[in-house]
Amino acid sequence: MPRPVDSHTSYVPAIDGLRTIAVLSVVAYHLDPAWLPGGYLGVGMFFTLSGYLITANLMRSHLRGKGLGLPTFWLRRFRRLVPAVVLMLVAVVLLTIFFDLPKLGETSGHALSALFYVNNWHVILEGQSYFDRFAGHAPLDHMWSLSVEEQFYLFWPLVLFVLLKLTRGKRKPLLISTLVLAALSFGWMAFLFNTGADATRVYEGTDTRAGGILLGAALAIALTKQRGYRIPPRALTIPASILGLVGIGLLFWLLPDYSPHLYNWGLIALSIATVAVIAAALDQRSLLSRFFALAPLRWIGERSYGIYLWHLPAIVFIPDWSVAHPILVTVISILLAAISWALVEDPIRRNGVVEPVKNWWAKRKSIGMPRLGLTVPATLMAAVVAMGIPAAWNDALGQEETPGSQQMGLKVGGGGPKKDTAAAAPAPNAPSSAAPSSAAPDPNQKGKTRCTTIIHVGDSTSIGMFSDDYVSDPSLNAQVTYKNVGAQEVVADVTGARSTVEALEGDPTILDSVNQLLQQGYGEDDCWVIGAGVNDAANRAVGGSGEEDWRVDQIMQVLGKAPVMWPTAKTNLDSGAYANANMAPFNEALLKARDRYPNLVVYDWAADARAEWFLEGDDVHYNTGGNEKRAEYFSKAIAKAFPADGSKPDKQIVAVDSQPTQ
Structure with a gap:
């Protein structure tokens, strides 16, 4: 006041x-x-x-x-x-x-x-x-x-x-x-x-x-x-x-x-x-x-x-380089507010705009460019410089993108009816592309998957692994790494801020996307990766309806007998709805679901994920290294889940870089 x-x-x-x-x-x-x-x-x-x-x-x-x-x-x-x-x-x-x-x-x-x-x-x-x-x-x-x-x-x-x-x-x-x-x-x-x-x-x-x-x-x-x-x-x-x-x-x-x-x-x-x-x-x-x-x-x-x-423009545009970031944001916010108050807000609230402009116009020849003529551009310049220099320096150093850059939707493939469905259909007596072989394991196929089509449906934690903007080299994109282990077609449907059964108004849930893909001709002959669970766990932590078992059932029931790999959920937070401790009930529901769905393989991503792979200050999404590891590990995991050499994963749990969860 x-x-x-x-x-x-x-x-x-x-x-x-x-x-x-x-x-x-x-x-x-x-x-x-x-x-x-x-x-x-x-x-x-x-x-x-x-x-x-x-x-x-x-x-x-x-x-x-x-x-x-x-x-x-x-x-x-x-x-x-x-x-x-x-x-x-x-x-x-x-x-x-x-x-x-x-x-x-x-x-x-x-x-x-x-x-x-x-x-x-x-x-x-x-x-x-x-x-x-x-x-x-x-x-x-x-x-x-x-x-x-x-x-x-x-x-x-x-x-x-x-x-x-x-x-x-x-x-x-x-x-x-x-x-x-x-x-x-x-x-x-x-x-x-x-x-x-x-x-x-x-x-x-x-x-x-x-x-x-x-x-x-x-x-x-x-x-x-x-x-x-x-x-x-x-x-x-x-x-x-x-x-x-x-x-x-x-x-x-x-x-x-x-x-x-x-x-x-x-x-x-x-x-x-x-x-x-x-x-x-x-x-x-x-x-x-x-x-x-x-x-x-x-x-x-x-x-x-x-x-x-x-304060919020300062938080967004000033790069979070070090522990001094909060101090810098606070100081710049107060400084800009003080300049704005002294040069713009207080003078205008006292004198208005019309009279000072009239006075400026009348006196412009005798006193040169008066204070009013400089106040607004000077304040604006101070704001742009105060936040622009750190941002420009950040660009020059090539620092990590902020979490805000990852809020988008990404669909690769699956945009319409499945192409060449009839031509691609197997012969009447031929096994499906994802069906396990009864033949002896082939050592030449080790590390490869029998899945010719992989459909990855996920939330915003999957966006980075499919975008060239968030990996250091396009060859590390999950589109490529899935194909490196044997897939011929990769369909990615990943969108932010959604769970299995919840999404922002107008956006599809995970279940919606799965149903849309099924309507396009994808189905039990294809392998599915469900990259969801983080939002489900957070919603449940704040009292959301729909128990974890029910949420898993919604997806598995519509997929029928299709081979499904579902990674466990993981964050790097200690508090709040997205605290890692809140992920445990959903992960336990996935493990229990294996008894109901023999076609479900749970990949224990939570055991493999490391703290340094998460975006600092966000701790839910992944940095460049984390996106690359996620693409690499998911590809290795699906090769273990549905191997081309005919072998079967132990207890249907896959762990790429650690001991399998029992």
């Missing part, structure tokens, strides 16, 4: 301190969720703070007999919010052009939706996932929350105007009406939430997130006076401050973003705790208020809007 321009507005320095806590928690969460699993809840704090501050301003205007002053209110919001956003969006688009040109179309779409403050609905309607860590961060992923706030700034004053008319301006019915609206929003959120499904619609929806903002608005309605505000009695504020701070701290530490409790009670608890702390902070004599009014906290809080705007 920057020091207000309006002299009638009561400034509470501690509110800026609360903003500091909120923004730093979000930055920490985006740098590494393991540091502060609930750091994303800082956005919820911002919502409640904004609901209080904006409604307090509107109510103060109403109580002074000037109505809500909506044109003036909206103009001030425009001055305060839009210039900094435009500056950041231009910088992000320029950086994308320079350093990530293939993403320009996607980034431009997000930028346009962010400019008009509809980014949250753009993300929802596009079926994108806020929680899909496989894609890594995109530079504008955080703009959804600013869209929610701006939509509130647009519509809430109109709703408040109607409520004031209906309640004849009486405080109590107005307060009750606002609390009812908040309760409806929270109830709608809980109703829409579906355990195990992607929660982006619930998390980013304006209707579902309005509850936290409205609780802040309710506090403003309860406490606002014509000048200033009512200070709650200390008998309430002291315990409120303690309980509120403890509650926020516990939620930050104990409520990760994948918890289903977030939508049942977590966001409600956060909003109530934030309301309690705001109420306590209004008593500027209190210890809490004096602490959060300390100059360093107040300084960061005044610039929290800019820090929030710049």
Whole structure:
């Protein structure tokens, strides 16, 4: 809450301190969720703070007999919010052009939706996932929350105007009406939430997130006076401050973003705790208020809007070279926010745009290029240089691609009906290409597979092994390595953010892709590799429906007697939904499924995979070396699973580089 321009507005320095806590928690969460699993809840704090501050301003205007002053209110919001956003969006688009040109179309779409403050609905309607860590961060992923706030700034004053008319301006019915609206929003959120499904619609929806903002608005309605505000009695504020701070701290530490409790009670608890702390902070004599009014906290809080705007582009464009990366990101974010505040945000919010431009035009001959003519380009240049130099240096050194570059779909083969199906069909009495031979083992076929067609259906962990962009040489692509062990045709259907039975809206699940391939003519004469399980295990870890055995059955039953190799799941994470410990139940289900499906071979990839093969900072996807090893080992594994020499794998478990799992 920057020091207000309006002299009638009561400034509470501690509110800026609360903003500091909120923004730093979000930055920490985006740098590494393991540091502060609930750091994303800082956005919820911002919502409640904004609901209080904006409604307090509107109510103060109403109580002074000037109505809500909506044109003036909206103009001030425009001055305060839009210039900094435009500056950041231009910088992000320029950086994308320079350093990530293939993403320009996607980034431009997000930028346009962010400019008009509809980014949250753009993300929802596009079926994108806020929680899909496989894609890594995109530079504008955080703009959804600013869209929610701006939509509130647009519509809430109109709703408040109607409520004031209906309640004849009486405080109590107005307060009750606002609390009812908040309760409806929270109830709608809980109703829409579906355990195990992607929660982006619930998390980013304006209707579902309005509850936290409205609780802040309710506090403003309860406490606002014509000048200033009512200070709650200390008998309430002291315990409120303690309980509120403890509650926020516990939620930050104990409520990760994948918890289903977030939508049942977590966001409600956060909003109530934030309301309690705001109420306590209004008593500027209190210890809490004096602490959060300390100059360093107040300084960061005044610039929290800019820090929030710049921190995610900084995370995305500044390469993660070393342990100093979080420090560099934080310093650059604060620096850019400070420059933006001093040169753009504060001058425009105080003086607007029109008058300074008129003055600049009138005085341009006498004073040369004045400050206003330099501020915007200077700030933009500072942003591009601050993030562009590390990115350019990273390109020059040829550093590893970021996880975000792997969010794509890849289909090689299998794009239509199976070619030459009739010509390729075996003679009536001939064995299928994948059928085991009854002849004696042929030593010349050792290390080869009898599978002439291999169909690999997988999630985003399989994308890198099939893409020349993520292996050091095209000869190490799985398309090649599968053929090196005897396959004549390789069909790859790999897409990010899906499990056996779940996917983002509009995208196929693993089961969908298998059925599509079966309809195209592939079937029991072909060998299948099912590269899925990581997302299934993570979804189950957060309470997703559909037990592991059932998920495996969905795939195996439609494949009939087709030879299937299914690798075990593995990550390099110690915490969160994708923690490696959460992979164990799915892997156990695969092992048990061998008793039900004699045609299933489980390759123990989890035993072979090494920590150094995972992308640093991602630890679910693989780096270049990991993609190459994955292609190599999967090819060797299928040669052991369905060998051309007629031998059979022991206990139907394949391990390439370690002892087989018993």
